[in-house]
Amino acid sequence: MAKPEIHTMEELSAAIGVSRPTLSRYFQDPTKVSKSSVERIRRGLERVEYIPNFFATRMNRKTTGMIGVIIPYLNDLFFTRLLESIERAAMRAGYTVITQCSHSDPEIEARAAETFLSMNVDGAVVAPLGNHSDLKVYERLNARLPFVLMDSRPARLSGVDFVGTDHIQSTGLITEYLGRVGGPPVFLAMPRVNFNALEREVAYIAKMEELGLEPTIIGVDPLNAEGHFEAHGLAVLDRYFSKGDFINSSILCANDRVAIGALRAAAHHGLEPGSLRRGGLRIAGHDDYPLSQFMIPTLTTVAQNVEAIGQAAVDRLIEKLRVEKFQANQTVQLMDGVLKVRDSA
Amino acid sequence: MAKPEIHTMEELSAAIGVSRPTLSRYFQDPTKVSKSSVERIRRGLERVEYIPNFFATRMNRKTTGMIGVIIPYLNDLFFTRLLESIERAAMRAGYTVITQCSHSDPEIEARAAETFLSMNVDGAVVAPLGNHSDLKVYERLNARLPFVLMDSRPARLSGVDFVGTDHIQSTGLITEYLGRVGGPPVFLAMPRVNFNALEREVAYIAKMEELGLEPTIIGVDPLNAEGHFEAHGLAVLDRYFSKGDFINSSILCANDRVAIGALRAAAHHGLEPGSLRRGGLRIAGHDDYPLSQFMIPTLTTVAQNVEAIGQAAVDRLIEKLRVEKFQANQTVQLMDGVLKVRDSA
DNA sequence: CTCTATTCTTAACACGTGTAAAAACGTCTT
DNA sequence: AAGACGTTTTTACACGTGTTAAGAATAGAG
Numbered sequence: 001m002a003k004p005e006i007h008t009m010e011e012l013s014a015a016i017g018v019s020r021p022t023l024s025r026y027f028q029d030p031t032k033v034s035k036s037s038v039e040r041i042r043r044g045l046e047r048v049e050y051i052p053n054f055f056a057t058r059m060n061r062k063t064t065g066m067i068g069v070i071i072p073y074l075n076d077l078f079f080t081r082l083l084e085s086i087e088r089a090a091m092r093a094g095y096t097v098i099t100q101c102s103h104s105d106p107e108i109e110a111r112a113a114e115t116f117l118s119m120n121v122d123g124a125v126v127a128p129l130g131n132h133s134d135l136k137v138y139e140r141l142n143a144r145l146p147f148v149l150m151d152s153r154p155a156r157l158s159g160v161d162f163v164g165t166d167h168i169q170s171t172g173l174i175t176e177y178l179g180r181v182g183g184p185p186v187f188l189a190m191p192r193v194n195f196n197a198l199e200r201e202v203a204y205i206a207k208m209e210e211l212g213l214e215p216t217i218i219g220v221d222p223l224n225a226e227g228h229f230e231a232h233g234l235a236v237l238d239r240y241f242s243k244g245d246f247i248n249s250s251i252l253c254a255n256d257r258v259a260i261g262a263l264r265a266a267a268h269h270g271l272e273p274g275s276l277r278r279g280g281l282r283i284a285g286h287d288d289y290p291l292s293q294f295m296i297p298t299l300t301t302v303a304q305n306v307e308a309i310g311q312a313a314v315d316r317l318i319e320k321l322r323v324e325k326f327q328a329n330q331t332v333q334l335m336d337g338v339l340k341v342r343d344s345a
Numbered sequence: 346m347a348k349p350e351i352h353t354m355e356e357l358s359a360a361i362g363v364s365r366p367t368l369s370r371y372f373q374d375p376t377k378v379s380k381s382s383v384e385r386i387r388r389g390l391e392r393v394e395y396i397p398n399f400f401a402t403r404m405n406r407k408t409t410g411m412i413g414v415i416i417p418y419l420n421d422l423f424f425t426r427l428l429e430s431i432e433r434a435a436m437r438a439g440y441t442v443i444t445q446c447s448h449s450d451p452e453i454e455a456r457a458a459e460t461f462l463s464m465n466v467d468g469a470v471v472a473p474l475g476n477h478s479d480l481k482v483y484e485r486l487n488a489r490l491p492f493v494l495m496d497s498r499p500a501r502l503s504g505v506d507f508v509g510t511d512h513i514q515s516t517g518l519i520t521e522y523l524g525r526v527g528g529p530p531v532f533l534a535m536p537r538v539n540f541n542a543l544e545r546e547v548a549y550i551a552k553m554e555e556l557g558l559e560p561t562i563i564g565v566d567p568l569n570a571e572g573h574f575e576a577h578g579l580a581v582l583d584r585y586f587s588k589g590d591f592i593n594s595s596i597l598c599a600n601d602r603v604a605i606g607a608l609r610a611a612a613h614h615g616l617e618p619g620s621l622r623r624g625g626l627r628i629a630g631h632d633d634y635p636l637s638q639f640m641i642p643t644l645t646t647v648a649q650n651v652e653a654i655g656q657a658a659v660d661r662l663i664e665k666l667r668v669e670k671f672q673a674n675q676t677v678q679l680m681d682g683v684l685k686v687r688d689s690a
Numbered sequence: 691c692t693c694t695a696t697t698c699t700t701a702a703c704a705c706g707t708g709t710a711a712a713a714a715c716g717t718c719t720t
Numbered sequence: 721a722a723g724a725c726g727t728t729t730t731t732a733c734a735c736g737t738g739t740t741a742a743g744a745a746t747a748g749a750g
């Protein structure tokens with residue numbers, strides 16, 4: 001049962017009687033070798049245990065066929081969906097994805113970038129950490145690799161390609177909806193862990209002013225550690241609801257995870273947010289988090305087109321690494337959000 | 346501003362006046378080099394852009410310092426928590442984690458295993474895909490690497506280390522609790538995507554028989570594609586509730602995601618699951634999914650000790666790769682679940 | 691100042707595969 | 721049978737770093 005283990009192409013060449021360069025070509029692209037040889041090699045490999053050494057192959061090829069992806073954290077289904085869509089798109093294009101998670105730590109993010117450089121990845125896609133991440137890391141990657149930022153965009157960074165949601169549009173859309181069907185919406189901010197947090201605040205204010213309404217923002221000061229969005233939404237609204245504030249308001253949460261905390265706060269105070277009764281409490285979110293449709297009540301939100309963002313990021317990356325050094329001008333792709341009207345607002 | 350880019354140690358050696366072998370030792374372990382040289386190298390590296398080539402270093406070292414991790418899917422916070430705890434544990438021990446996601450596809454899982462072998466990872470931790478995954482993949486990894494399975498354990502696989510939750514204990518715990526505070530619990534199964542699905546069913550039946558109660562299992566036939574646990578729970582209970590079945594039962598869901606769907610089904614039918622009223626509908630889950638505490642009502646469940654499982658898996662792996670070929674006997678570590686009594690049951 | 695221990699440099703080979711050039715082989719056409 | 725063409729083999733060098741052996745340089749102790 002135990003096939004003999006073979007560790008080098010040289011040995012394999014001796015074992016199955018095909019020259020090493022032919023084997024090398026076979027493993028890179030079987031069509032580069034005549035059918036008769038392919039057959040001989042196939043049969044040989046069945047009798048023997050051999051895998052080409054990953055490092056040795058990558059070291060000598062001009063292209064490694066790998067793209068590096070960095071996401072800020074894993075415990076968020078939004079990012080895992082994004083990651084999945086990127087992996088699928090990359091797989092379709094024949095690339096291998098190496099994922100690194102920065103765990104909300106700029107140092108880890110910087111180290112991951114170095115790893116990508118030292119691995120000669122063909123390109124890199126990064127979802128930035130946030131305000132406290134080191135912009136030099138992105139500039140460095142952008143200067144040395146085909147590089148695309150996604151999801152959230154540092155304000156003070158120029159010349160870097162970006163793919164994400166148009167928050168002016170998406171946040172404006174739901175702000176307008178809330179203003180139309182209920183009272184003027186209040187914005188429940190999220191901890192400013194990334195640049196989208198602020199972008200959505202700004203978009204909300206702009207839309208409110210356009211509608212001639214007075215913007216109100218609550219929950220800016222983070223009460224919790226980063227990344228605990230639900231706990232943040234719960235804590236902020238629990239305080240307000242305890243004082244009787246906002247119990248009849250339309251509340252637009254900066255994202256669905258905050259909104260889930262908000263729904264919990266409402267339930268805790270016996271409030272039933274919903275669009276049915278005019279004038280009552282309404283709660284809405286942003287992102288269309290996978291669980292939002294199962295919340296009680298189901299959560300009204302704006303869906304980000306995650307699949308399109310992942311696909312576009314990979315497409316743009318591949319476009320860049322094809323033209324090699326032509327350094328085309330900066331591309332910024334902003335996808336529209338889609339309103340998902342459910343029961344909560 | 347732009348430092349000169351240096352691509353090899355040879356060039357670096359010439360540029361900063363330190364011999365190549367000394368540089369090699371410096372990058373592997375700076376303490377292997379005298380303080381004066383360390384200082385000279387440090388200063389040199391500040392004036393120059395250089396990163397050792399990842400592949401060339403890994404190819405020649407006997408140990409790569411990498412451990413491979415395979416998880417079945419990303420869009421589940423249970424697995425991302427597990428992954429995070431493994432990454433933390435590995436980082437503490439000085440190892441780099443390479444993650445691959447099998448996307449519920451045995452072929453991708455097998456390919457990931459091959460990749461790990463060809464990368465000469467020092468060890469591998471795998472959360473199995475499920476019934477349809479190829480056991481030979483695990484046997485192969487186990488024969489060639491320090492290897493640990495986690496989370497879910499194939500029944501017909503021997504001699505492989507395992508770390509996971511003791512489902513007899515955990516499921517027994519909540520079954521007993523439900524039986525004590527309410528009517529005899531019904532078990533809402535989950536699609537049998539992994540071995541835990543069946544283990545929990547069996548554990549439920551065993552405990553029920555121990556308690557002298559009649560076990561009832563519903564939702565075994567999956568109505569949905571794999572991985573859509575919430576939709577499964579919702580669909581199954583929606584059917585039953587529509588007919589008036591189980592509306593006053595204690596329902597133990599195979600995991601929290603199923604339970605979230607179950608809560609949604611209850612809400613849809615105007616039912617309010619909870620422990621307050623005797624004799625009414627109760628819903629409980631398993632896992633302590635991160636969002637369970639924010640559900641409406643908050644979800645009663647059994648917490649898996651994810652942090653301990655990740656840590657134990659890494660510990661065991663490191664233990665194995667220290668003793669190298671001593672092939673110690675099989676180790677099976679089962680962690681206890683902890684009851685989390687909340688509002689839903 | 692010499693002796694010894696440490697650390698460094700030099701030189702060389704190793705790892706496993708990519709790749710190029712030239713020679714050898716096979717098959718098909720004429 | 722000769723020629724043309726495509727494929728394979730042979731041979732050799734390349735990639736960037738690990739690693740070793742021998743000798744040179746340096747430091748500290750006496």
